[in-house]
Amino acid sequence: MRISLKWLSEYVDLPAPEELARRLTAVGFEIEAVERTGAELKGVVAARIAASEPHPNAEKLSVTRVDAGGGEPLQVVCGAKNYRVGDVVPLATVGAELPGGARISKAKLRGVESFGMLCSARELGLSADASGLLILPPGTVPGTPIGEALDLDDVLLEVNVTPNRPDALSHVGIAREVAALLGQKVRLPKPGLVEGGGAAADAVKVRIEAPEKCARYAARVVEGVKIGPSPAWLARRLERCGIRSISNVVDATNYVLLELGHPLHAFDLDEVAGHEIVVRTARPGERITTLDGKDRALEPDDLLIADRDRGSALAGVMGGGDSEISAGTTRVLLESAWFAPSGVRRTSRRHGLKSEASYRFERGADPGMVIPALDRCAALIAGLSGGTVRAGVVDAQARKVASPEVRMRWDRPAQVLGMPVSREDARRILLSLGFEERASDGDAVSFGVPSWRVDVSIEEDLVEEIVRTLGYDAIPETLPGPAVRTPAESAEAQAVARARAALEAAGFSEAVNFSFVAARDLEPLAGGLAADGIALRNPISADLAVMRTSLVPSLLRNAAHNRRQRVEDVRLYEIARAYGPRAAGTPGDAPSHEATEVAGVLLGRRSPVGWAVGGDVADFHDAKAAVQGLLEALGVEAAWAAPGPGWLHPRTSAALRAPGGAALGELGELHPRVAEAFELPRGVLAFRLSLDALLAAARLVPQYRPIPRLPAVLRDVAVVVEDAVTAAAVEALVREEPLVEAVILFDVYKGAPLPAGRKNLALAITYRAPDRTLTDAEADAAHGRIVARLRERVGAELRG
Numbered sequence: 170m171r172i173s174l175k176w177l178s179e180y181v182d183l184p185a186p187e188e189l190a191r192r193l194t195a196v197g198f199e200i201e202a203v204e205r206t207g208a209e210l211k212g213v214v215a216a217r218i219a220a221s222e223p224h225p226n227a228e229k230l231s232v233t234r235v236d237a238g239g240g241e242p243l244q245v246v247c248g249a250k251n252y253r254v255g256d257v258v259p260l261a262t263v264g265a266e267l268p269g270g271a272r273i274s275k276a277k278l279r280g281v282e283s284f285g286m287l288c289s290a291r292e293l294g295l296s297a298d299a300s301g302l303l304i305l306p307p308g309t310v311p312g313t314p315i316g317e318a319l320d321l322d323d324v325l326l327e328v329n330v331t332p333n334r335p336d337a338l339s340h341v342g343i344a345r346e347v348a349a350l351l352g353q354k355v356r357l358p359k360p361g362l363v364e365g366g367g368a369a370a371d372a373v374k375v376r377i378e379a380p381e382k383c384a385r386y387a388a389r390v391v392e393g394v395k396i397g398p399s400p401a402w403l404a405r406r407l408e409r410c411g412i413r414s415i416s417n418v419v420d421a422t423n424y425v426l427l428e429l430g431h432p433l434h435a436f437d438l439d440e441v442a443g444h445e446i447v448v449r450t451a452r453p454g455e456r457i458t459t460l461d462g463k464d465r466a467l468e469p470d471d472l473l474i475a476d477r478d479r480g481s482a483l484a485g486v487m488g489g490g491d492s493e494i495s496a497g498t499t500r501v502l503l504e505s506a507w508f509a510p511s512g513v514r515r516t517s518r519r520h521g522l523k524s525e526a527s528y529r530f531e532r533g534a535d536p537g538m539v540i541p542a543l544d545r546c547a548a549l550i551a552g553l554s555g556g557t558v559r560a561g562v563v564d565a566q567a568r569k570v571a572s573p574e575v576r577m578r579w580d581r582p583a584q585v586l587g588m589p590v591s592r593e594d595a596r597r598i599l600l601s602l603g604f605e606e607r608a609s610d611g612d613a614v615s616f617g618v619p620s621w622r623v624d625v626s627i628e629e630d631l632v633e634e635i636v637r638t639l640g641y642d643a644i645p646e647t648l649p650g651p652a653v654r655t656p657a658e659s660a661e662a663q664a665v666a667r668a669r670a671a672l673e674a675a676g677f678s679e680a681v682n683f684s685f686v687a688a689r690d691l692e693p694l695a696g697g698l699a700a701d702g703i704a705l706r707n708p709i710s711a712d713l714a715v716m717r718t719s720l721v722p723s724l725l726r727n728a729a730h731n732r733r734q735r736v737e738d739v740r741l742y743e744i745a746r747a748y749g750p751r752a753a754g755t756p757g758d759a760p761s762h763e764a765t766e767v768a769g770v771l772l773g774r775r776s777p778v779g780w781a782v783g784g785d786v787a788d789f790h791d792a793k794a795a796v797q798g799l800l801e802a803l804g805v806e807a808a809w810a811a812p813g814p815g816w817l818h819p820r821t822s823a824a825l826r827a828p829g830g831a832a833l834g835e836l837g838e839l840h841p842r843v844a845e846a847f848e849l850p851r852g853v854l855a856f857r858l859s860l861d862a863l864l865a866a867a868r869l870v871p872q873y874r875p876i877p878r879l880p881a882v883l884r885d886v887a888v889v890v891e892d893a894v895t896a897a898a899v900e901a902l903v904r905e906e907p908l909v910e911a912v913i914l915f916d917v918y919k920g921a922p923l924p925a926g927r928k929n930l931a932l933a934i935t936y937r938a939p940d941r942t943l944t945d946a947e948a949d950a951a952h953g954r955i956v957a958r959l960r961e962r963v964g965a966e967l968r969g
Contacts, residue, residue: 170338171410174324176428180344180356186324192350193328196637198337202327206409207316210293212265212273214238215305215313217257221247226279233287235260238312246283251301257309258302259288268294295319320402325409335532336621339430345621349601349638358428360544362558363551366392369559373438373502378449380567382472383484386448386506387539387564389547390438394418394556396496403553412525417553418494418501421546423525430621431505431534431542432526434474434482435550438500440492443477446502448484448565455480459487459522471516472508485513485530486522501550505543507536507570536570537620572618574607577631579614585632588645598638599631661765663869664803664860665744668767671802675795677740677769682723684748685713690722693846694816703748703761716748716761720768721816721857725839725847728770732849738773744860765860767834769795772853789821789838792854796825796836799858804868805833808897813837817855825858827866834858881910881937882948886956888965889929892919899930899965902958908943908951911935929968 174183183189190200216235219242224230231250234242237260245260252258261273262285269292276283286292291299293315309318316322328343336342341357348355372390377383396416398404403424404414412423422433438444451467457480458464465483467473472484482488485508494501514531517523540562547558582590596614600606603619618625625631636644669679691702702715717723720743731739749762775787793809800807806828813822813835822837836856844853890899896914903912916931923929934955936948959965 170328170330172326172328172340172343173406173409174326175320175322176406177340177344177347180341180358181348181353182351183347184351186326189347190326193326193343193346195640195642196346196350197331197334198343198346199329200326201329202325204325204327206323206325207314207321209268210265210315210321213259213261213267213288213293213315215257215309215311215315215318216243216260216287217311218252218254221252221254224279224281226281230278232281235285235287236311237262237285238310243284244282245285245287246278246281247287247302249287249289249301252287252304255307256302257305257307257311259293259305259315261286261288261292267292295321320405323409332532333624335529335623336430336535338529338532339426340428342430342621345603349598352601358545360541360548361552362544362548364560365557366559369561369563372500372559373441373444373446373563375446375563375565376448377565377567378447379472382450382509382512383448384507384509384536384568384570385539385564385566386446386504387543387562388446388505389503389543389562390559391501391503391547391550391554391556392499392559394499394501394550394554396494396498396554399553416494418498418550421549421553422503424549425542425546426525426529429538429542429545430529431538432485432529433542433546434488434504434526435494436481436488436492436502436504437494437498438502439498441476441481441502442479445477446481446504447475447477448506449473449475451480457481457483458490459483460490460493461487461522462490465520468519470512471519472512474504483516483520483522484508486517486520486527487524501556503543503547503550505539505546507534507539510534533623535621535623537572540564570620572620572622573626574615574617575625575628575631576613576615577628578612580612581628582632582635585629586636586644587647588643590635590639594639595635598635602634602638604631604634660864660867660869661860664864664867667802667869668744668799668860668863671799672742672767672769672795675740675798677742677771677795680724680727680741680743682720682727682743682745683713684716684746685709686715686717686722686726687712688715690726690847691715691718693843694719694721701750703750718749719747719857720745720766721770721855722847724768724770724855725843725849725853728772728853729848738777740769740771740773742767742769767799767858767860767863768856770853770855771795772849786852787854788852789836789854792836792856793823796856796858800825800863803863804871805863805866807833807866810895810897816840816843827862829866831862831865832859833862833866877937879937879939879942881935882943882945884934884936884948884952885931886934886952887916887929887931887968888956888959889923889927889968890959890963890965892926892928894963894965896930898963899932899959902962903932903934903955905958906951906955908936908938908947909934909955910937 186203190203194200214237216237218233219236220234221231224232229248231247233245233247235245236242263273263275265273273286287302289299290296290303305318330337344355369390373388375386375388377386399414399417399420403420407414407423410427414420418435422435426432450469451471451473455467456464473480474482474484481492508530510531510533513527517527551558579592599616605617607615607617702718704715708714724741727741728739744767746763747766751762771787771792775785775791776782778784807825809823811823812819813824817837818840824835825833827833834857839853841851844851900912913933915933918929936943936951956967
């Protein structure tokens with residue numbers, strides 16, 4: 170935002186530019202540049218042409234004598250023809266340097282000496298007009314520096330206004346801040362409005378059909394206008410702030426925008442069908458041609474300023490070409506409105522269309538400035554164009570945009586800032602910034618927030634206003650107090666750290682992926698995993714369009730990418746959240762059910778090829794060993810049951826359950842259709858575990874068991890059972906014997922002479938009593954009880 174100090178000084182008394190820049194920066198408005206205009210025209214003064222005669226040696230040149238306010242007239246050779254004797258024109262004296270870099274020196278032109286150069290507007294860098302000399306106002310005193318004569322001397326501040334302070338995007342907005350800093354009152358511009366003619370309500374009607382997007386729309390009508398160029402003072406002010414002068418009416422709207430910060434728009438009333446304004450959303454298939462000449466297809470979310478027949482403007486963004494101000498305009502409909510910031514922001518981004526109006530509306534315009542800005546601009550248009558402002562305002566207010574009231578405890582500033590702040594200072598600062606004291610007691614005070622401060626809504630916002638005005642450097646430097654205690658690491662953090670260590674010890678590397686995947690990546694995993702991911706409203710790409718319901722698809726894509734890069738041995742894991750649809754009736758406002766998972770993928774060789782090892786391919790048991798190591802690191806006891814879910818191969822997969830029956834996850838080889846969908850070979854292994862379920866079953870604190878002091882008794886047993894009986898079920902029955910310390914399955918056999926459908930399980934059993942040495946008779950008795958239990962429960966036969 171470019172601020173003219175000459176313009177700003179009309180509203181508040183200013184210190185030196187450098188001091189003002191320092192103080193504004195200290196309160197949060199960083200001054201990125203300080204530019205002095207007019208300084209580049211040093212040595213150029215106003216001069217009156219006292220005499221002129223033809224050049225004796227050149228038909229196209231004249232020899233003039235000019236009064237530059239220095240006593241004796243100066244002789245200057247000139248090639249322009251648009252002047253008369255008595256005109257006041259710019260004179261670049263000997264030694265002056267013009268904006269183009271030309272240095273003026275004493276010269277002889279076709280034999281006649283010339284002591285300077287009479288200048289056009291182009292030579293002074295003021296415009297592109299090089300048709301002749303720049304004629305100054307007749308009353309200009311000769312010798313006046315041209316910067317002063319043309320009101321060019323100014324200081325411009327380039328202010329970096331943060332997005333939360335749209336109120337500072339104007340000269341009056343900055344004037345409020347300066348007045349608060351210097352203890353002054355702002356001199357607000359007076360509209361000076363004079364009404365005449367009929368009522369504005371007889372000339373135009375306004376109707377709001379989208380109250381959630383437009384809270385208020387006000388209009389005035391100015392008749393009898395004459396479109397023409399703006400006066401030099403107005404054009405210069407706009408151009409210094411970076412806005413090109415267009416015409417007196419359009420320039421008036423831009424002037425008020427820079428002065429008061431409220432965007433306005435002028436329509437040619439005779440081009441508004443039915444003399445009716447309808448604020449509505451776009452209809453399906455509707456299009457509009459904006460002022461930049463582009464035809465735009467509209468969405469139903471776009472807010473339009475329409476007339477009876479068609480859309481006339483994109484509300485808060487840009488006007489339309491059908492009703493723009495033209496040279497033939499005689500009646501102006503002037504708009505001033507308040508549009509919801511979110512709607513303007515979406516429309517601006519959707520159409521890639523940025524304007525001074527959208528820049529302000531999407532940050533939050535001042536709802537209290539709708540009528541003052543309208544009156545100010547209408548008066549300005551009438552004065553610049555000779556028009557008449559019809560009586561009254563056509564004001565449609567769909568809803569009121571109320572400013573909040575914020576309660577602040579008197580001791581809160583000191584608590585937040587760590588320094589004392591007196592009640593008097595707090596009250597003085599907030600009142601100077603436009604806040605209104607509503608109620609006060611011994612403990613707290615309530616302030617009404619001014620309509621232009623859309624960034625203030627909570628107690629801490631008031632504290633921020635106080636400290637930035639006092640100065641952040643007023644906060645004392647103090648050492649932080651010692652920590653009373655160091656919080657213990659959470660169980661989840663411990664579990665994650667142990668899981669990482671266990672998997673990395675097994676040769677896995679951690680992967681970090683986006684939480685989004687392509688919808689097609691979830692479809693092959695529908696068996697056992699939720700297939701319907703939560704769709705994103707504005708995805709980065711089609712490959713990142715839905716929230717992943719499992720970490721497995723991302724890891725499979727990682728594995729496929731590695732294979733394309735000729736990396737054959739892949740071991741990857743990831744610990745992150747997966748996102749499932751929110752269950753109906755779930756309390757709270759969370760959009761999804763989030764669960765932390767541990768997942769991994771394994772393919773390639775069991776170990777690196779070397780002279781001491783072979784090139785065996787990793788199989789189910791390698792993946793199971795990795796998962797088993799993770800379970801042991803967390804102290805989780807799990808039962809393995811085949812087969813796993815449908816996305817895994819039915820013959821080489823298993824599901825994991827806690828002793829209480831809670832599902833922990835699954836492990837196995839990918840189903841061939843899943844491997845094909847991800848362009849992977851057969852034999853790829855994957856696992857998925859619920860970290861939440863693992864935490865529920867974990868024993869993170871080790872349980873002490875003393876080293877046995879008494880000897881153990883070892884026995885083996887071989888039983889024949891049906892194929893459907895799992896080894897885990899047999900082990901569980903063996904462990905029911907109180908004297909059993911350990912059970913190890915060391916052999917599984919199928920085939921002759923065993924009948925079909927049966928298998929032999931061989932187990933090594935360790936017996937030990939904690940308080941005595943077992944006798945052979947006690948061990949034999951326990952062994953016999955186990956054999957009987959197996960025979961009774963699972964139909965086992967003891968193999969001789």
